[in-house]
Amino acid sequence: MFHKTLFGRKQEFVNFYLKLCLSKALWERNAQNLFLTYKVIYVRILDLIREVLLKALERKLGLLSVVAISISAMLGSGIFVLPSLAIAQTGPSVWLAYLLASLCVLPASMSKSELATAMPTSGGTYVYLERTFGPLAGTVAGLGLWLSLLLKAAFALVGFGAYLTILADVPLITTAIISLLLITILNIFGVGKVSSALMVVVAIAITSLMALSGISIPVLDKDLMTPFMTGGFSGLMSSTALVFVSYAGVTKVAAIAEEIKSPEKNLPRGILLSLLLVTIIYCVTTFTLVGSVPSSELIGNYRPLYTMAQTVGGKGFAIFISIIGILTMISMANAGILASSRFPFAMGRDRLLPGAIGTLHKKYLTPVWSILLSSIIVAATILFMDVTKIAKLASGFMLLIYVFENIAVIVLREMRVQWYRPQFKSPMYPFLQILGILSGVGLLFGMGFIIVTAILVISIPGVALFLAYSRKRTTRRGVLGIRGKRSDLVDENVSLTNFYESIDLTKDAKVVVSLFGNERSPETLIQMAAAMSEGENLEVAHFTEVPEQTELKDLNTETVYLRSLRRRIIAMSVEQNIPITFDPIASHDISRSVFEISQRLHCLWLFKEWGGKKRGNFTVHNPVGWLRNHLQCNLAIFRDAGVRYIRKVLVIVNNNCDYELVVDTADHFATMNKASLDLVKIFKEKTPKNVLDEAQNRLASMCERTKVLSKSRVLISNKPVEDIIQLTAEYDLFVFGASNHSFIKDVIGSDDDRLIAGASCSVISVQSSQIIHEGRS
Known part of the structure; x- marks a missing residue:
């Protein structure tokens, strides 16, 4: 090698x-x-x-390494301190709260696994959300992630101080602050990384917790487990939301997806295995805890496992458990400061925060200002907030982030983002993501008014920071910004800049064919477009969408697919004597690229293949859907059914389209293929006879103007879509006028999509620029 x-x-x-x-x-x-x-x-x-x-x-991380890293990120204050706070809210049912929290974490775990394999070097959740929702959401999410990790580090330091008081008579808050100072110095000098010894500590911690539970089982007292839910169902839900932070580390391993061997397999398996193992540890430990120690001795006790170990194993065993707790929590606090300081550092480099925060110290090569700022917030949290509020806020922020991770997967899949190609895809999509969203929102409401206040405390400064500082320093919009409403493209005063030097803009094209790389047969689509160009210039543009963080100038290598496509198009141009120009275009914004090329080349027609519902999606959204109602040219959407000889053409004439353009288009294709033409108009039952007669006369006059042999008829139907689909079995090409695009039609599907998907023959949907202009006026 x-x-x-x-x-x-x-x-x-x-x-x-x-x-x-x-x-x-x-x-x-x-x-x-x-x-x-x-x-x-x-x-x-x-x-x-x-x-x-x-x-x-270089060594790749296998499945066992993924499990070890994921478990090490979870064990700590979530089991050594948090049970006492949760018991105060729900009593002996605390183990059920841990189980429910685990089930709520599962959807986000699968979603983050998918996001990580699609963006393995992106830098974590902050960039996932920034790429999906844009820099505004990225700013707010970055601040939320930063504070959630800081709160978790503060919680771990409080727990560390509580267990340290067992070994030495020291004040809790002072001990936590001194520990924070030492951790800050270590991180500044660049020795904050956890060594391989942490794995040994984690292994000992797991073994110790299992041993603690094992020796507690024989002395369990059923009387201590009643009443089961002291706070009722609301108390259980509040406790579930509180202990949610215990599982926050399960997805941290996703940040190193590029170092994992076969991440599409080992990452989700490792996360699932570690989540299962830690859930068992948490549930069994808390079950034996409430069965061996009275709840009155645990409420307000920041060292519940020490009390449990002393009860069932004596003083020496309790001190050993305390030492394990101290080691795990100090390492968790260290990792929390280390990881959290990277969020403002990354935001500084993305120009969402002042540049000084995104710089490294020249000597130590660490983000000093980011580390200091993070440590100051942790210190303030320890000094001015009680432990329960710290745990609630940390859980609340993580819940909110997990909700948005589930939403991000739905957005990226349904928006048909070309560059989004995850090696692992979440199972049971989208039901698992919807479950994660609903459960997360439910738990947030269960936490009460404190979490609403916390979200506002994060959101308002985040929005203000973006509007006052970040907005002027970034041009990115995120997937939602690119796919959403595009006022920048329909403004009459917009300057169409930043175009493509490789395209000859001095030579107009009558027809433009847009290819996106997933066409069933690009040659057939180009041939159909060539028939409309009538010997005039035909532009074939292949669009490749790249993430906004990727520089377009770095994409200077033509792929094998593009080289093959170029060769075939040149051969078609020579063989059929058609003036075709082929241009591969890499773009951050496909909608803008399609809009600009149609504008600059003054084309009459834009041809594209139908981008109907794909496997793994539940909407029919396509990359240029919104532009359908804003293009300044006629739009033809084609679906190839494999028909190679067109002898009979069907035209459906309706009142919601430019029927003259539809008939002329169908007549043109029929003329090129020497085919016959049938014009059909559909009415519902009980339509007045005079209306039917008038429609028949209009159809007859249309037939007289066609260049090919044509006939017309009126069809009566209360199920027009189904009857038209049945009718297409008799034809080789079906042409109809498209209805206007809307968001609702994207989600639930339109009659146009059902007609195109269900037709037995090839289909062309025609949309006129004239109708678009009338609709806009």
């Missing part, structure tokens, strides 16, 4: 060797310069070899 990798870098070695040979010719002129040249070459070769060796020896 090393030999192959080294061989792949041979060009760099050749370049250095040529420099070396050229330097020999200058030996007598400047020996000192030659020596320096040799030294530079030698150092560079060593760097190359070192780089190759590091790549060759």
Whole structure:
């Protein structure tokens, strides 16, 4: 493997060797310069070899590593401190609260696994949400994620202080603040990463908790477990929301998806296994806790497992459990400061926060200002908030983020984002995501007014920060911004800039064909468009959508698919003597690109293939759906049914379209293929006879104007879509006028989509620019 990798870098070695040979010719002129040249070459070769060796020896994380990392991110204050707070709200049913919280985490776990395999190097939840919802949502989400991790770190430090008081008589708050100061210094100096020893601590913690539960089972007292729910159902739900933070670390492993071997398999499996194991540990531990220690001794007790261990195993065992708790919570607090400081750092680099926060210290190479700011907030939380509020706020923020992660998966799938190609797809989509959204919102309401206040405290400063500072420094809009309402494209004063130098804008095209890479048969679509161009210029544009964070100039390599497509289009142009221009276009914004190319080339027609409902989607949204009602040219949407010989053409004439354009289009295709033409208009039953006669006369006059043999008829039906679909079995091409696009039709599906999907023959849906203009006026 090393030999192959080294061989792949041979060009760099050749370049250095040529420099070396050229330097020999200058030996007598400047020996000192030659020596320096040799030294530079030698150092560079060593760097190359070192780089190759590091790549060759790079280890991929397997399933066990994923499970270990995920568990290590969960165990801590969530089990060593939090049960006492949850018992105060629900009593002995605390184990059920942990179980319900685990079930609520499951949808977000699957959603984040999908997002991570689609964006493995994106940097976590902040960027997932920023890419999906735009920089405004990214700013608010970044602040929320940052504070949730800080609150969790503060909670861990309070728990650390509580257990430390067992070993030494020290004040809790002072101990937590001193520990925070030491952690801050460690992070600034760049030694804040958790070593492999943490894995050993986690293994010991798991074993100790299982042993603690095991020795507690024989002494369980059923009387201590009644009444089961002291706070009723509302208390159980409030407790479930409170302990939700215990599972917050389950998805942290998704941030290193690019280091996991076979992430499409090992990431979701690892998350599921770790979630299952930790759920068992939490539920069994809390079940034995309430069965061995009276609830009155646990409420307000910040070291419940010490009390439990002392009750069932004696003083020595209790001290051992305390030491394990201290180690796990101090490592969790350290990891919390380390991870949380990266959110404002990333936002600073994205220009959503002042640039100083997004810079590294020149000597220590750590985000010093971000770390200091994070530590100050943790200190303020410890000093001025009680433990229950800290836990509630941390859980509330994580619940909110998990809700939006589930929404993000739905948005990215349904918006048909080209670059969104996850290696792992969440099962039971979209029901699992909808369950996660509903359960998360329900738990948020169950937490009471405090979480509503907290959300406002985060949202209002986040929105204000974006409007006052960030908005002027970023041009990104996110997927929703790009796919949503585009006033920037219909403004008459808009300047169509930032276009594509590769396209000859001085040469108009009568017809433009837009390809998006998923067409069933691009050649057939181009042939249909060529029939409408009538020998005039035909522009074929292939659009590739890339994330906004990717520079378009970096995409300078044409894919194998595009090379093959270019070759086939050139062959078609030569064989059929059609003037075709092919241009591959990489764009952050497909809607804008399609709009601009149709404007700049002054085309009469825009052809595209029908982007109907795809597998794994529950809406029929397409990338340029909104533009259907705003393009300044006629739009033809084509579905190829594999028909190669067109002999009979069916036209449905309705009052909601430019029927003259529809008939002329169908007549044109019939003429090109020497086919017959049938004009049909549908009426409901009980339509007055004079209306039917008038329609028949109008159809007859249309038939007289067609270039091919045509006939007409009136069809009576109360189920027009079903009857038209049955009628298409007799024809080779079906042409009809499209209805106007709307968001509701995208979600539930329109009659147009049902006709196109159900027709037995090939279909062309025609939409006139004239109708669009009338609709807008």
